[in-house]
Amino acid sequence: MQTLSRTHTRKKKQRRTRRGRVLRRILLTSMMTFVTCLLLGFTFLFFTEKGEELREWGAGTLLTTQHDYWAPYMFLSDEKLEELKQQIRNPVVINSVSETEQKTEEPEVAEEPEVKRELIEIEEIDEKRSNYYFKGKIMYISDPKRVQLLVTNRKERGDLLDEFVNKSGALGIVNASGFYDPDGYGKGAVANGLVIKDGKILQGYNAKGSETALGITFDGKLITGNYTAQQLVDMGVKDAMSFRPQLIVGGKNLFADKPAKSWGIQPRTAIGQKADGTIVFLVIDGRQPGHSIGASMNDVADILEERGVVTAMAMDGGSSSMMLYNNEAITKTSCPYYRGRYLPNAWAVL
Incomplete structure (x- = not known):
């Protein structure tokens, strides 16, 4: 026969186990969601016309600030980045x-x-x-x-x-x-x-x-x-x-x-x-x-x-x-x- 204290201890362990499973599922789901969003965002930014346009907007904005050194991190081609620079430096x-x-x-x-x-x-x-x-x-x-x-x-x-x-x-x-x-x-x-x-x-x-x-x-x-x-x-x-x-x-x-x-x-x-x-x-x-x-x-x-x-x-x-x-x-x-x-x-x- 189990004592009352042992029964309570076993139930607590079961509850902790269930909470642990739920927490792991939440973490796993969150990580999968994050990775999926990251992949979708990467695909959008680097493999779509809209994404390239957004990166050009970002580079153009950075080039007109004190932080123009960040513009290359928009990962545009050297030709496109130089074109943006010339439009800013040498306007008509x-x-x-x-x-x-x-x-x-x-x-x-x-x-x-x-x-x-x-x-x-x-x-x-x-x-x-x-x-x-x-x-x-x-x-x-x-x-x-x-x-x-x-x-x-x-x-x-x-x-x-x-x-x-x-x-x-x-x-x-x-x-x-x-x-x-x-x-x-x-x-x-x-x-x-x-x-x-x-x-x-x-x-x-x-x-x-x-x-x-x-x-x-x-x-x-x-x-x-x-x-x-x-x-x-x-x-x-x-x-x-x-x-x-x-x-x-x-x-x-x-x-x-x-x-x-x-x-x-x-x-x-x-x-x-x-x-x-x-x-x-x-x-x-x-x-x-x-x-x-x-x-x-x-x-x-x-x-x-x-x-x-x-x-x-x-x-x-x-x-x-x-x-x-x-x-x-x-x-x-x-x-x-x-x-x-x-x-x-x-x-x-x-």
Whole structure:
């Protein structure tokens, strides 16, 4: 006859054995599921057209960040990777205005509207693509002469956008130039490329050589192209800075026939002008799953073209992209610091 304690012990062992079997089955099922998903994912990425396209998107995105050294790990062919690099390093550049045209032609003057327009109007952007989605803001400035480039006067670092606002009283503001930014820790004290403020050349060189310039003349005309600082001053440019690429020139969308994946998907900032003189600031949020992944250069060019912009160029993107209105952030920066990054300059409405 078994004692009660032995019976309890045997039942406990049986329960432990059953639990062990169930646990082993769960682990085995989980491992099989993981391996199956891994194999399916590998097959999708490396043996389907969609998978190759996704890897190209990934490589293009990495190539436009501080972590471009990771791009080869998208396992594209050397030829395809070099093609993506060349599209980023050497974009097509078209001078929006020749020096002769600027000297001989009278500046375009927008017709007075029947109803007085607000100086600043804001439009929400919320769009979805097949594989990604993005949100952002467009700021329309009816008087182009109210748009100016603000430049930091600090030596050790640049200014945050709200610091630019506090110094100038700007109504609206977005980031402008790129800057030396090792591993994402740059302090934005010195802009990359030329800088012109109030018709004076503050920085006359183009650090990376192939970057284009965007300037606004004293008459409020926006100009983009491959110009020296002195050429821009001679053409009547009041403020200017360098970046790339151009998006729209003479009403032509320069990205209409280009593969979107070459520049990847990122937070974006762009500046443009409509035929009636209205200046347009565009900021797209990115790198924030659940809110906004980011946009391609094609997306930005298309959005601006659809709204009648005839001249436009990209500004610095990534964690620098941010827009303030009445000194409040109306876009969501991908920078860990909610006030954004230190910047060498910014385009503002005064």
